[in-house]
Amino acid sequence: MxxxxxxxxxxxxxxxxxxxxxxxxxxxxxYHSVVPDQNVPPRDPYKQHIPLSLFLQHLDYxxxxxxxxxxxxxxxxxxxxxxxxxxxxxxxxxxxxxDFFSLASxxxxxxxxxxxxxxxxxxxxxxxxxxxxxxxxxEIQSLASAGILIGSHTSSHPNLPELPPDExxxxxxxxxxxxxxxxxxGGVPLSYPYGQTSREVIRMAELAGYSxxxxxxxxxxxxxxxxxxxxRTVIASDDDLVTFAARVSGLTWWAEKMRRKLPRRGPxxxxxxxxxxxxxxxxxxxxxxx
Numbered sequence: 001m002x003x004x005x006x007x008x009x010x011x012x013x014x015x016x017x018x019x020x021x022x023x024x025x026x027x028x029x030x031y032h033s034v035v036p037d038q039n040v041p042p043r044d045p046y047k048q049h050i051p052l053s054l055f056l057q058h059l060d061y062x063x064x065x066x067x068x069x070x071x072x073x074x075x076x077x078x079x080x081x082x083x084x085x086x087x088x089x090x091x092x093x094x095x096x097x098x099d100f101f102s103l104a105s106x107x108x109x110x111x112x113x114x115x116x117x118x119x120x121x122x123x124x125x126x127x128x129x130x131x132x133x134x135x136x137x138x139e140i141q142s143l144a145s146a147g148i149l150i151g152s153h154t155s156s157h158p159n160l161p162e163l164p165p166d167e168x169x170x171x172x173x174x175x176x177x178x179x180x181x182x183x184x185x186g187g188v189p190l191s192y193p194y195g196q197t198s199r200e201v202i203r204m205a206e207l208a209g210y211s212x213x214x215x216x217x218x219x220x221x222x223x224x225x226x227x228x229x230x231x232r233t234v235i236a237s238d239d240d241l242v243t244f245a246a247r248v249s250g251l252t253w254w255a256e257k258m259r260r261k262l263p264r265r266g267p268x269x270x271x272x273x274x275x276x277x278x279x280x281x282x283x284x285x286x287x288x289x290x
Contacts, residue, residue, distance in 0.1 A: 015245055015249045015251060018250055018251045019248070021250070022220050022250035024222070024223075025221060025222045025250070026069075026089065026090060026220060026221045027088075027220040027221070028071075028214060028221065028230060028232040029089055029090065029091055029092070030092050030233065030235065031050065031091070031094075031235050032094050032097065033048050033050065033132060033237075034099055034104040036051070036052055037053050040237075047236035049237050050236075050239075054240070056107065057241050057244075058239075058244050059111060059113065061245060062089060063111065065248075066089045066248065067085040068088075068091060068113045068114060069084070070090070070115075070149065071092065071114075071116045071151075071212070072187070075187075075189075075211060078223075078227070090116070091108070091115040092116045092151070092191065092232070093116070093117045095118070095119075096118060096119030096134050096135045098133040098135055098136075098139070099132070100135065101135055101139040101142070105117075105148060109146050114147065114148075115148055115149070116151050116189060117150060118152060119135055119140060119150060119179070120156065120157050120175075121153075121174070121178040122155050123135070124140060124182075125178075128157070130157075140182060150179055150188070151179075151188060151189040151191055152189070153191050153193060154171040154190075154192075155174045158171060159194055160172075160193065160196060160197060160201045165200065168200075173208050176190075176210060186211075187210075188209075189210060189214070190212070190214070191214045192205075192216065195214075196216060197215045202228045206227075212228060212230060213227075213230065214231075214232050215231065216234075218231065218256050219256075233248070233252070233253070235247065
């Protein structure tokens with residue numbers, strides 16, 4: 001149903017209107033894994049493994065209709081009150097899966113599109129395993145040398161607000177130190193595991209010395225976006241081109257805002273009550289039903 005609606009809006013050029021209305025905001029597009037078409041998992045319940053051919057369609061669309069900027073350029077412009085090009089988007093990849101090195105990064109580098117990969121540092125040491133293999137430090141250093149920004153996804157990907165404060169601080173500081181030891185770059189951004197954070201955790205991230213932090217709130221970032229609580233738009237593995245266009249335009253964010261204003265019925269909301277209790281593969285897909 002949603003795809004039919006998005007297709008109708010696309011044909012009537014209403015998506016262009018929504019995109020124009022959001023042109024001064026910056027959308028952070030979050031991917032997880034890019035895999036060869038023949039290696040798409042038969043079961044992908046959390047829609048993390050996007051086939052390469054579809055990923056390339058997304059990149060083609062962005063190059064035709066948007067301006068892909070680096071997270072660093074976005075932060076510099078925000079901190080110095082500089083003008084950001086209209087229809088700017090930032091590409092990020094959570095978890096630091098090995099296929100980012102072997103597949104996604106090669107296409108990004110070929111097209112000269114900036115991106116940030118957020119690594120689970122225990123995974124880079126080979127100490128943390130959960131299904132798909134993670135980037136090694138050698139691969140991470142190679143990516144950094146090629147211009148990919150390296151960010152932290154903490155040491156072991158816990159739900160930070162549920163940890164005792166000392167453990168949460170250790171997850172943040174140990175991961176930040178590990179990235180700084182292995183990679184030479186100006187600043188290290190943070191992506192909160194599961195997109196979950198709190199006022200206390202936000203303060204911890206700032207005091208630890210991260211350059212910014214991204215949470216699981218759906219939507220674009222305007223001039224007033226909080227530096228340590230930036231919003232993102234998660235891209236699902238089955239997002240065809242029209243659905244992708246709807247997400248990038250900000251339509252799904254608008255639809256989610258409208259949904260939240262309606263009376264609630266049925267099960268508890270996924271982002272607030274279910275995702276924190278699930279393992280690594282359950283990244284927050286807030287609003288993904290739109």
